[in-house]
Amino acid sequence: MRAKIINLPKIIDPRGNLSFFEHPNQLPFEIARTYWIYDVPGGERRGSHAFKEQQEFIIALSGSFDVVLHDGQNEQKFTLNRSYYGLYIPKMLWRTLENFSTNSLALIVSDKSYDGNDYIRDFEEFKNLRNEK
Numbered sequence: 001m002r003a004k005i006i007n008l009p010k011i012i013d014p015r016g017n018l019s020f021f022e023h024p025n026q027l028p029f030e031i032a033r034t035y036w037i038y039d040v041p042g043g044e045r046r047g048s049h050a051f052k053e054q055q056e057f058i059i060a061l062s063g064s065f066d067v068v069l070h071d072g073q074n075e076q077k078f079t080l081n082r083s084y085y086g087l088y089i090p091k092m093l094w095r096t097l098e099n100f101s102t103n104s105l106a107l108i109v110s111d112k113s114y115d116g117n118d119y120i121r122d123f124e125e126f127k128n129l130r131n132e133k
Contacts, residue, residue: 003069003076003089006057010084019084021057021109028088029055029111036061036107040100050094050120050130054112058097059086063104070094070123072130080106094126 006026011018023030037046047067058067064081071093078087086107089095097106112118120126 005085006088007085031109032113033110038105046097047095050126051091052118053091054110054118056089056108056110057086059107061105061107063101065097065104066099068096072127
């Protein structure tokens with residue numbers, strides 16, 4: 001499966017809108033871990049790694065940021081700026097989050113608990129592993 005934007009249900013109500021996601025209706029995996037990124041100083045980047053096995057789904061709950069994905073040969077950029085859609089990222093894609101707006105909040109859910117051995121933190125190593133397949 002490739003990276004893709006997943007639109008989420010948007011329940012419009014004059015008291016405030018509501019969106020949600022669940023497996024298997026919106027997410028292609030069961031959630032094992034949830035974390036969020038916030039208070040990112042101007043110009044900073046987050047991520048800059050790939051996962052051997054982990055899949056993720058990223059939403060901009062507030063503000064905006066870009067997710068730059070690389071498959072070892074091609075790069076693709078997604079701008080996340082609404083809380084009613086998110087980006088599904090399968091395993092073995094290099095990801096960098098950048099261009100954070102003030103007060104942005106990135107919510108990330110994944111199908112694995114934290115495992116430092118699942119991370120690939122060297123881009124050249126990632127390209128070698130990716131292009132072997």
